Amino acid sequence: xxxxxxxxxxxxxxxxxxxxxxxxxxxxxxxxxxxxxxxxxxxxxxxxxxxxxxxxxxxxxxxxxxxxxxxxxxxxxxxxxxxxxxxxxxxxxxxxxxxxxxxxxxxxxxxxxxxxxxxxxxxxxxxxxxxxxxxxxxxxxxxxxxxxxxxxxxxxxxxxxxxxxxxxxxxxxxxxxxxxxxxxxxxxxxxxxxxxxxxxxxxxxxxxxxxxxxxxxxxxxxxxxxxx
Amino acid sequence: xxxxxxxxxxxxxxxxxxxxxxxxxxxxxxxxxxxxxxxxxxxxxxxxxxxxxxxxxxxxxxxxxxxxxxxxxxxxxxxxxxxxxxxxxxxxxxxxxxxxxxxxxxxxxxxxxxxxxxxxxxxxxxxxxxxxxxxxxxxxxxxxxxxxxxxxxxxxxxxxxxxxxxxxxxxxxxxxxxxxxxxxxxxxxxxxxxxxxxxxxxx
Numbered sequence: 001x002x003x004x005x006x007x008x009x010x011x012x013x014x015x016x017x018x019x020x021x022x023x024x025x026x027x028x029x030x031x032x033x034x035x036x037x038x039x040x041x042x043x044x045x046x047x048x049x050x051x052x053x054x055x056x057x058x059x060x061x062x063x064x065x066x067x068x069x070x071x072x073x074x075x076x077x078x079x080x081x082x083x084x085x086x087x088x089x090x091x092x093x094x095x096x097x098x099x100x101x102x103x104x105x106x107x108x109x110x111x112x113x114x115x116x117x118x119x120x121x122x123x124x125x126x127x128x129x130x131x132x133x134x135x136x137x138x139x140x141x142x143x144x145x146x147x148x149x150x151x152x153x154x155x156x157x158x159x160x161x162x163x164x165x166x167x168x169x170x171x172x173x174x175x176x177x178x179x180x181x182x183x184x185x186x187x188x189x190x191x192x193x194x195x196x197x198x199x200x201x202x203x204x205x206x207x208x209x210x211x212x213x214x215x216x217x218x219x220x221x222x223x224x225x226x227x228x
Numbered sequence: 229x230x231x232x233x234x235x236x237x238x239x240x241x242x243x244x245x246x247x248x249x250x251x252x253x254x255x256x257x258x259x260x261x262x263x264x265x266x267x268x269x270x271x272x273x274x275x276x277x278x279x280x281x282x283x284x285x286x287x288x289x290x291x292x293x294x295x296x297x298x299x300x301x302x303x304x305x306x307x308x309x310x311x312x313x314x315x316x317x318x319x320x321x322x323x324x325x326x327x328x329x330x331x332x333x334x335x336x337x338x339x340x341x342x343x344x345x346x347x348x349x350x351x352x353x354x355x356x357x358x359x360x361x362x363x364x365x366x367x368x369x370x371x372x373x374x375x376x377x378x379x380x381x382x383x384x385x386x387x388x389x390x391x392x393x394x395x396x397x398x399x400x401x402x403x404x405x406x407x408x409x410x411x412x413x414x415x416x417x418x419x420x421x422x423x424x425x426x427x428x429x430x431x
Contacts, residue, residue, distance in 0.1 A: 045407050
């Protein structure tokens with residue numbers, strides 16, 4: 001028997017032949033006992049398969065939300081709090097970075113400020129005509145500072161400034177103050193630089209970040225418990 | 229059960245609607261997996277995987293036979309399981325004879341704790357058929373399980389496994405022939421009404 005006949009018999013068994021094919025095959029089956037025997041075998045095989053007992057599923061295969069990675073529907077406020085938490089945290093970290101940079105810049109500033117201070121006033125420059133330029137040039141090397149009988153480099157200015165201030169003390173007080181500032185504007189910052197971002201702001205940002213984060217968690221937990 | 233409404237709801241993400249479909253089809257899905265894999269535990273795992281996969285991809289179901297679509301999902305899960313088995317081969321279930329050849333009888337599957345009547349029942353056609361199914365090439369086995377065990381028609385099977393109708397006819401005929409040849413080895417187990425004639429030779 002060939003493959004074609006086998007397919008014909010199998011399809012005939014399932015009623016998949018068209019009427020003319022069926023009629024042709026039936027006439028062949030009547031005259032060919034071997035073909036009829038194969039059909040009987042195929043039918044018996046198919047019946048065996050059909051009689052195979054259907055097993056019940058050993059358990060229910062229903063899905064849980066966890067199985068399919070479904071998340072609870074969160075309220076619209078949730079992403080707002082999430083964004084606020086992220087932003088406040090970012091700004092908080094950024095404020096520290098900003099203050100560190102400003103402090104670093106301030107600590108380097110006196111070297112340049114001193115030179116400016118030395119040459120800033122014609123009057124004040126007179127007694128220090130020798131020392132000031134030297135200080136201006138030597139100042140970057142902080143270790144040289146004691147050679148001028150002064151306190152270390154960052155504090156080299158105050159004497160000069162105080163001298164300047166003293167010399168300008170004859171002028172009205174307000175003017176003296178202005179002059180002192182004008183002579184060396186970096187001076188106060190160099191001694192005790194004020195942070196660019198005040199610590200109260202930093203505390204506020206930290207507070208906002210924590211509050212938003214907690215609110216976010218509460219909203220999420222409420223949504224999950226309601227969802228369940 | 230309004231199947232179409234449940235499918236639409238499930239496509240919208242309604243898990244409860246999908247679970248109703250699961251409860252309706254889980255026996256068919258499990259039986260298909262069981263006959264393809266020949267192992268209860270593996271079949272249960274593949275069925276669960278199939279339902280998870282079906283839920284995730286239910287949006288891609290564009291009508292037609294939902295059962296056929298599910299059968300495709302479960303056969304894919306079975307193929308994945310068989311691939312995993314191939315990568316991590318285990319000791320074959322079938323013991324060797326004294327000559328070192330694989331035993332070709334399902335009797336070794338018998339549970340020694342059964343009563344003789346249960347034993348006789350267990351030694352029955354089911355094990356013989358499962359044994360013969362296990363020996364079929366996968367593509368034949370899939371077609372014969374869908375058509376003869378699940379009772380799906382040719383077009384449904386063709387749509388489900390996405391092969392032409394002619395291929396389904398050919399695979400089914402050859403699968404039945406191979407099963408017949410295999411079952412001849414278990415003739416003593418078959419009911420008299422199913423005793424087979426002498427061998428067929430296909431050229």
